[in-house]
Amino acid sequence: MIENTGILLSIIMAIPMLGVMFASLAKDGQGQTIKGRNVLSVGIFTVLSNLVILWITARKINVNGTNLQLIEKFKWLETPNIELVFGIDFFSLLLIAAIHFAVLLGMIGVRNNPYRQKTLIILSLLFLSMITGYLLAADIFSFYIFFEATLLPLFMLVGIFGDIKKQDILYRFFLYNLLGAMLLFTALCILFDNENVSISEISRVSLNRHIEIFVWGAIFVAFLSRIPIWPFHYWISSVNVNITNPLVFIVANIMPLTGVYGLIRFFPLTAPDILEPYLLALKIISITTMVVISLIGFSNRDIQYKLFSYMTVYYILYLLGALLPTDALLGNIGFSLFAYLIVISAIEIMISHLEKEKQCTKVGDCGILCNIKRSSFVLSFFILAAVGLPLSSLFLNNMLIFAGLLSYNIKMAAFILLAIILSSISLLHHLFYLKYPQEEVTDSKDVCVSDISMSVFCVLIVFMLILIASFINPLWFME
Amino acid sequence: MLNNYIALLPELVLFLGLICMRLVKLMRKDNTPKTFYTLSRFFLFFGAVFTAIFYNQNVTGYLYNNLFTTLFKILIYIFTFIWGYLSLKRFTSKNMPSFNFYNAVLFNTLCFSVAISTNNLLILFFGLSLGFWTSINLIKMEKEPYELNGNGVYSAFSFFFILAFACGVGIFYHYTKSFDYDAIERALAVKSLLIWQYYLAFSLIMCSILYMMSVAPFHFWFANAVGNSILPVAGYITIIPIFAYFSCMVNVIVNAFYPILGWFNIAFMCFGIFSIFIGAIGANSESNLRRIFAYSGLYYIGVTILALFPINDNNLVSAFIYLLVYIVAFCGIYTIFYGYRSRGDYLTELEDIKGIATQRPFLSVALLIFMISLIGTPPLLGFLGKLSVINSMIVGKEFVLVGAILVAMLILVYAYLKIITVVYFEARNKNFDEVDKGVYICMLINIILILIAIINPKYLMHDVEMMLIAVF
Numbered sequence: 001m002i003e004n005t006g007i008l009l010s011i012i013m014a015i016p017m018l019g020v021m022f023a024s025l026a027k028d029g030q031g032q033t034i035k036g037r038n039v040l041s042v043g044i045f046t047v048l049s050n051l052v053i054l055w056i057t058a059r060k061i062n063v064n065g066t067n068l069q070l071i072e073k074f075k076w077l078e079t080p081n082i083e084l085v086f087g088i089d090f091f092s093l094l095l096i097a098a099i100h101f102a103v104l105l106g107m108i109g110v111r112n113n114p115y116r117q118k119t120l121i122i123l124s125l126l127f128l129s130m131i132t133g134y135l136l137a138a139d140i141f142s143f144y145i146f147f148e149a150t151l152l153p154l155f156m157l158v159g160i161f162g163d164i165k166k167q168d169i170l171y172r173f174f175l176y177n178l179l180g181a182m183l184l185f186t187a188l189c190i191l192f193d194n195e196n197v198s199i200s201e202i203s204r205v206s207l208n209r210h211i212e213i214f215v216w217g218a219i220f221v222a223f224l225s226r227i228p229i230w231p232f233h234y235w236i237s238s239v240n241v242n243i244t245n246p247l248v249f250i251v252a253n254i255m256p257l258t259g260v261y262g263l264i265r266f267f268p269l270t271a272p273d274i275l276e277p278y279l280l281a282l283k284i285i286s287i288t289t290m291v292v293i294s295l296i297g298f299s300n301r302d303i304q305y306k307l308f309s310y311m312t313v314y315y316i317l318y319l320l321g322a323l324l325p326t327d328a329l330l331g332n333i334g335f336s337l338f339a340y341l342i343v344i345s346a347i348e349i350m351i352s353h354l355e356k357e358k359q360c361t362k363v364g365d366c367g368i369l370c371n372i373k374r375s376s377f378v379l380s381f382f383i384l385a386a387v388g389l390p391l392s393s394l395f396l397n398n399m400l401i402f403a404g405l406l407s408y409n410i411k412m413a414a415f416i417l418l419a420i421i422l423s424s425i426s427l428l429h430h431l432f433y434l435k436y437p438q439e440e441v442t443d444s445k446d447v448c449v450s451d452i453s454m455s456v457f458c459v460l461i462v463f464m465l466i467l468i469a470s471f472i473n474p475l476w477f478m479e
Numbered sequence: 480m481l482n483n484y485i486a487l488l489p490e491l492v493l494f495l496g497l498i499c500m501r502l503v504k505l506m507r508k509d510n511t512p513k514t515f516y517t518l519s520r521f522f523l524f525f526g527a528v529f530t531a532i533f534y535n536q537n538v539t540g541y542l543y544n545n546l547f548t549t550l551f552k553i554l555i556y557i558f559t560f561i562w563g564y565l566s567l568k569r570f571t572s573k574n575m576p577s578f579n580f581y582n583a584v585l586f587n588t589l590c591f592s593v594a595i596s597t598n599n600l601l602i603l604f605f606g607l608s609l610g611f612w613t614s615i616n617l618i619k620m621e622k623e624p625y626e627l628n629g630n631g632v633y634s635a636f637s638f639f640f641i642l643a644f645a646c647g648v649g650i651f652y653h654y655t656k657s658f659d660y661d662a663i664e665r666a667l668a669v670k671s672l673l674i675w676q677y678y679l680a681f682s683l684i685m686c687s688i689l690y691m692m693s694v695a696p697f698h699f700w701f702a703n704a705v706g707n708s709i710l711p712v713a714g715y716i717t718i719i720p721i722f723a724y725f726s727c728m729v730n731v732i733v734n735a736f737y738p739i740l741g742w743f744n745i746a747f748m749c750f751g752i753f754s755i756f757i758g759a760i761g762a763n764s765e766s767n768l769r770r771i772f773a774y775s776g777l778y779y780i781g782v783t784i785l786a787l788f789p790i791n792d793n794n795l796v797s798a799f800i801y802l803l804v805y806i807v808a809f810c811g812i813y814t815i816f817y818g819y820r821s822r823g824d825y826l827t828e829l830e831d832i833k834g835i836a837t838q839r840p841f842l843s844v845a846l847l848i849f850m851i852s853l854i855g856t857p858p859l860l861g862f863l864g865k866l867s868v869i870n871s872m873i874v875g876k877e878f879v880l881v882g883a884i885l886v887a888m889l890i891l892v893y894a895y896l897k898i899i900t901v902v903y904f905e906a907r908n909k910n911f912d913e914v915d916k917g918v919y920i921c922m923l924i925n926i927i928l929i930l931i932a933i934i935n936p937k938y939l940m941h942d943v944e945m946m947l948i949a950v951f
Contacts, residue, residue, distance in 0.1 A: 077937070078937065078940065080870055145857035149857050149858055152851055156903065159900065159903060159904045167900055167904075171893060182885045186869065189866075189870050189873045
């Protein structure tokens with residue numbers, strides 16, 4: 001170990017792994033009211049501990065700095081000479097914090113679900129550790145290591161808790177992601193063979209024409225295989241819409257973030273000339289996917305699919321923002337993603353609660369929120385925040401990202417706006433449907449739908465306050 | 480005088496062990512399965528100790544020891560030791576005699592030890608052939624004649640390839656008047672005197688060794704042998720002899736046949752590509768666990784061959800790391816097979832282990848870790864093997880080979896996904912027996928090795944390199 005300025009980043013990566021260890025040793029709570037509460041407590045405690053460390057880290061970094069800070073280096077191999085480097089900037093800090101908040105919300109969402117909770121928490125913490133490492137990686141090898149390592153816990157989570165009937169979809173999900181990871185690995189080995197460079201310097205490596213096309217093609221395919229863009233959208237959507245466990249849904253929907261983040265980190269400000277025609281094709285495909293998925297979400301009655309469609313549209317929006325030839329929007333993308341991950345996680349746990357109540361009470365969707373005021377309030381808040389009302393940092397920052405896209409290409413921006421409007425309307429429409437009182441129900445006592453507990457309500461209120469506090473800048477508390 | 484022969488002490492100890500076991504079998508009536516395990520363990524231990532002590536002593540003219548030979552011999556001792564311990568569980572639980580197995584294991588170790596150290600083609604032939612023939616005969620252990628369907632054919636093929644090996648050795652002796660590696664190398668180094676008989680002899684010897692390694696297209700015997708034999712034998716022939724065949728092949732090529740190797744590099748590449756695709760596709764066509772892993776082993780052997788040729792120090796290190804990583808993971812997987820039992824029977828079919836993760840979670844997690852390591856996913860040890868091989872190929876600008884390896888890996892992963900699905904995602908349909916603590920201990924040590932070695936791979940990548948290049 002050399003040149004380390006601290007061990008905070010290592011601690012941030014290690015804490016979820018410690019959580020995995022403690023969770024695997026925890027008794028599964030036999031004799032308690034809910035089986036698995038011990039392991040859930042370990043999970044929640046682990047995430048909260050890491051949030052505290054993240055807070056300490058946030059106080060130590062310079063928000064205005066453009067380079068990675070708190071660099072930690074580890075000499076890993078001598079032949080070939082590989083050094084693993086980790087660093088953090090405000091962008092990765094925001095994403096790590098948002099992911100921790102999202103996983104915390106997911107854990108709260110599964111507190112009453114005893115089905116294989118130990119496995120669920122262990123795999124979720126493993127995923128959390130791997131994705132944290134991915135967001136902290138500063139050299140090409142550690143980046144690849146964590147990129148591929150995120151795949152296994154997700155595959156296991158989706159396989160065990162995903163209710164996926166067709167195993168082919170699951171296999172394809174794994175194989176396409178593995179293919180992407182292998183391509184990335186090959187590309188990185190080629191780059192490494194030429195010169196041991198950091199991620200930000202990749203674009204200056206001189207390669208011959210064919211190799212350059214292969215390397216950039218491999219990098220793009222690797223990252224795009226994680227984002228629901230055609231032709232990768234089918235299995236991602238098939239996997240996602242079948243997941244009923246809120247924690248698994250949240251974790252599965254953090255996965256596209258790895259693709260967006262990878263492109264943000266790898267893609268140079270000035271794209272190599274050779275990539276220009278391919279970039280145009282990518283943008284057209286992305287926008288077409290956006291519009292088509294938003295239309296499908298709009299026409300679909302299943303709220304899970306509407307949420308997935310909303311998420312896809314926004315992930316592609318961030319991707320397109322990242323591909324613009326400027327890094328001025330990077331901060332806005334980070335601030336927006338911070339709120340976005342919290343908002344969709346909160347919506348997902350509310351939807352999951354409603355689905356469970358529907359199954360227990362055999363009532364329909366229509367007007368289900370009328371008699372459960374806490375749920376109604378929370379869901380309304382988060383859906384309104386999601387569609388862009390001024391309740392979170394989504395409002396201002398999405399507007400700026402969109403303005404950036406508009407100034408770049410007005411025709412493309414028009415289609416993007418259409419997709420955003422459609423996905424927002426579909427969410428609002430469903431909210432209205434959930435709140436619309438049924439005429440035949442006259443006595444509220446006839447409907448015995450349970451509201452969320454007061455403790456969960458309080459937690460969600462805290463998250464609302466976090467969102468409101470982060471209205472302009474989630475890092476307002478820092479100098 | 481004594482100094483000249485002291486390096487034979489490990490082989491002498493093993494030979495004494497064989498005599499001792501035979502005497503105990505003849506003279507002691509109340510032998511248990513543990514008796515022969517204890518005896519073999521004792522002699523293996525001292526064999527390993529003497530091998531380590533006399534790591535650089537030579538026996539005049541015939542056996543040369545150096546860091547390269549010692550590394551492989553010690554690996555054989557370690558894995559034989561572990562596998563012998565695990566095999567005892569099976570013989571004890573079934574209360575079956577263990578003499579034949581432990582006697583063969585000790586004899587094989589003796590043969591392989593001699594073959595690895597030798598620089599004489601005749602001794603190499605006897606060492607490898609006797610070792611291989613003993614392994615082939617182990618397959619018949621505890622089998623009734625009607626259960627040995629097709630075994631006669633494999634025995635005939637094995638005999639044929641041993642004969643081919645003998646012919647190759649004979650041809651070289653006929654033209655060079657010596658079995659010595661140096662003499663053969665000197666003869667081959669004179670290009671003007673190269674004759675087609677040399678190429679034929681080299682081909683015969685290499686094909687025989689590749690047959691023993693079960694490299695495609697000589698792989699046809701292996702999956703059946705592993706699938707039909709008892710677990711101790713299946714694990715033994717999968718894990719241990721490969722070290723001997725690999726080291727002997729490298730040793731004889733580098734020290735005797737190097738001048739004519741260039742002519743055969745393309746052939747080795749073809750064998751490697753055949754192996755990776757046949758291994759990957761074959762694994763997908765099977766439903767028997769051991770046969771699935773036998774075919775996937777073919778894939779790993781294929782990659783090892785691809786990484787090895789053309790032989791140089793970098794390629795040798797890459798191939799060795801890959802081989803070692805694969806053997807460590809396979810040792811773990813075969814250890815898990817000892818835990819897959821229901822009503823006393825060892826389970827071999829995918830159908831039999833449905834939903835085992837719900838009742839035996841640690842076994843299932845271990846299986847998952849080993850398979851993920853075999854795929855080469857970071858942060859497990861398998862990634863190191865993948866990194867060393869792919870990086871070495873990219874340095875050599877062999878992009879087509881990299882593509883072939885990755886495509887075949889994707890096909891192979893599909894077979895692993897089927898196993899993961901059966902173990903984790905399907906409902907359990909039977910009760911599984913308690914797992915012996917010894918199995919858990921071996922499994923845990925293996926997992927720790929896989930998890931820890933990746934954190935500081937300096938010993939694997941750097942120190943082992945120092946030992947391997949001693950062969951040049």
